Amino acid sequence: MSITKAISFTLNGQATRIEVPVDMDALTMIRDVLKLTGTKLGCGEGECGACTILVDGTAVNSCLMFAVDCDGRELTTIEGLATPAGRSVLQRAFVEHGAVQCGFCTPGLVMQGTYLLRQNPGLTVADIRRGIEGNLCRCTGYQKVIEAIAAAVHEIEKGDRA
Amino acid sequence: MARVEHYAAPRGLKEAARRAAERPATVLAGGTDLMPQIRSGKRALAPSLVNLRRIAVLRGIRRDGDGVRLGALTTVTEILGHPLLRQRAAVLVEAADHFASVQLRNMATVGGNLCNASPAGDLIIPLLVLGARLELVSWTGTELATRELPLEDFFVGPGTTRLGPGEILAAIRFPLPPPDFVARFRKFGTRPALDISVVSVGIGGRRRNGTLEQVRVAFGAVAPVPLCGRRTAAAIDGHPLGPDTTAAAVSAAAAEIRPISDVRASAWYRTELIQILTARLLRDVHHEGH
Numbered sequence: 001m002s003i004t005k006a007i008s009f010t011l012n013g014q015a016t017r018i019e020v021p022v023d024m025d026a027l028t029m030i031r032d033v034l035k036l037t038g039t040k041l042g043c044g045e046g047e048c049g050a051c052t053i054l055v056d057g058t059a060v061n062s063c064l065m066f067a068v069d070c071d072g073r074e075l076t077t078i079e080g081l082a083t084p085a086g087r088s089v090l091q092r093a094f095v096e097h098g099a100v101q102c103g104f105c106t107p108g109l110v111m112q113g114t115y116l117l118r119q120n121p122g123l124t125v126a127d128i129r130r131g132i133e134g135n136l137c138r139c140t141g142y143q144k145v146i147e148a149i150a151a152a153v154h155e156i157e158k159g160d161r162a
Numbered sequence: 163m164a165r166v167e168h169y170a171a172p173r174g175l176k177e178a179a180r181r182a183a184e185r186p187a188t189v190l191a192g193g194t195d196l197m198p199q200i201r202s203g204k205r206a207l208a209p210s211l212v213n214l215r216r217i218a219v220l221r222g223i224r225r226d227g228d229g230v231r232l233g234a235l236t237t238v239t240e241i242l243g244h245p246l247l248r249q250r251a252a253v254l255v256e257a258a259d260h261f262a263s264v265q266l267r268n269m270a271t272v273g274g275n276l277c278n279a280s281p282a283g284d285l286i287i288p289l290l291v292l293g294a295r296l297e298l299v300s301w302t303g304t305e306l307a308t309r310e311l312p313l314e315d316f317f318v319g320p321g322t323t324r325l326g327p328g329e330i331l332a333a334i335r336f337p338l339p340p341p342d343f344v345a346r347f348r349k350f351g352t353r354p355a356l357d358i359s360v361v362s363v364g365i366g367g368r369r370r371n372g373t374l375e376q377v378r379v380a381f382g383a384v385a386p387v388p389l390c391g392r393r394t395a396a397a398i399d400g401h402p403l404g405p406d407t408t409a410a411a412v413s414a415a416a417a418e419i420r421p422i423s424d425v426r427a428s429a430w431y432r433t434e435l436i437q438i439l440t441a442r443l444l445r446d447v448h449h450e451g452h
């Protein structure tokens with residue numbers, strides 16, 4: 001085993017301090033150490049996007065990130081999207097548009113969709129298609145996912161927050 | 163998995179170079195090559211891990227005299243969104259646009275792409291076309307030493323470079339191309355996203371009266387290292403753009419590449435693709451602005 005290192009960061013708004021082996025990936029830290037299992041392990045090599053989280057507001061593949069590199073940063077996982085007022089616009093849109101089948105890709109797609117909406121609230125369907133290129137879904141055929149993200153664009157235009 | 167005994171995430175470049183010189187070290191940038199290589203056992207971490215990500219001087223894209231300086235930690239996303247690059251070095255932006263996925267582009271750095279030294283590294287090809295030079299730093303025991311190296315001399319073989327032990331790539335510089343410079347990059351893969359290049363080609367030069375001058379050509383994934391296509395460039399340089407020059411360039415390209423057969427493509431297929439892409443790029447360059 002490699003040495004461990006104490007790191008601290010904000011996870012879904014909460015200050016978090018833990019020790020991690022320096023060669024551990026962030027996904028393993030989130031799922032196995034912090035027990036937040038919403039973020040999924042699909043491929044473990046950057047191909048499927050099931051492990052997508054936001055780090056300082058930027059979407060990344062947590063399976064490729066070194067856990068020690070989370071030190072001092074702000075992490076958001078699928079568990080952190082809902083507010084006291086309820087699910088986020090995009091979470092509601094996924095439900096309303098039937099964009100979930102087995103659900104395995106869903107946390108990653110919702111995180112990626114959230115990132116895309118925050119970067120550019122006026123996303124076009126073409127932007128959505130390109131923006132989710134790094135997320136694989138074996139069930140939905142993507143159409144309902146794209147519809148859900150496009151519906152969230154409309155809700156945001158009407159004044160909701162991503 | 164190897165045992166890592168030391169870890170540091172310094173804020174200063176000097177401290178990082180000192181740490182990397184002290185004992186055998188692995189340098190970490192975005193981790194997108196490193197993590198899969200470690201996990202698959204293709205590569206072991208050294209006893210010391212030096213994380214570069216907190217070193218502010220390694221970040222950012224800026225004007226530097228009559229050139230451009232990309233800090234080694236510049237991400238592919240930062241390249242993609244940069245107004246000066248979009249305007250004056252679009253060939254690099256083109257390669258950034260065809261790179262992996264949004265999430266990968268947010269993590270992957272230009273320094274990591276060069277230092278990983280894959281013959282298929284997508285940012286390498288446009289940077290060769292732009293005539294890039296590297297700024298390499300190392301700790302001498304008492305101070306930080308800097309040396310410069312042309313990018314085309316950097317690669318030794320797949321995964322190996324002229325980086326000395328403990329040496330760190332600090333920045334990439336290239337002269338800002340003049341307004342009459344045109345360049346194109348094309349990569350071929352089996353799907354548009356998340357695909358390692360089967361082959362890639364970059365061609366650039368200055369447009370003068372229907373010809374290209376000061377031409378640079380680079381080929382990816384058709385030799386043990388990213389290849390400068392000198393003979394192909396010579397076949398184009400100063401000759402009227404059109405079918406005859408294209409034919410000469412295409413046959414020069416086929417003669418100077420050294421492709422292998424692997425899981426992605428056979429050598430024969432790679433040679434076909436290089437010829438087709440070279441012809442298409444020349445056509446694009448010819449018609450650009452008309």
Ligand SMILES: Cc1cc2nc3c(=O)[nH]c(=O)nc-3n(C[C@H](O)[C@H](O)[C@H](O)COP(=O)(O)OP(=O)(O)OC[C@H]3O[C@@H](n4cnc5c(N)ncnc54)[C@H](O)[C@@H]3O)c2cc1C
Pocket residue numbers: 045046047188189190191192193194195196197198214234235260261262263266269270271272273274275276277278282283284285325329330331332356357358359
């Ligand atoms: C799913 C997937 C898709 C990909 N798609 C593409 C693609 O389309 N095109 C492409 O070109 N690549 C692709 N890659 C490869 C990879 O993302 C790139 O090569 C990336 O640019 C590497 O940068 P990094 O910062 O993540 O490097 P790291 O993994 O941090 O480092 C890579 C290597 O360089 C060394 N290193 C990094 N920075 C420095 C420095 N400043 N000084 C000295 N040494 C350094 C490291 O020690 C390591 O050996 C893909 C990878 C994955 C996992």
Ligand code: FES
Pocket residue numbers: 040041042043044045046047048049050051052061062063064
């Ligand atoms: S698990 Fe990270 S991309 Fe597939």
Ligand code: FES
Pocket residue numbers: 099100101102103104105106136137138139140
């Ligand atoms: S809903 Fe099953 S993989 Fe996407």
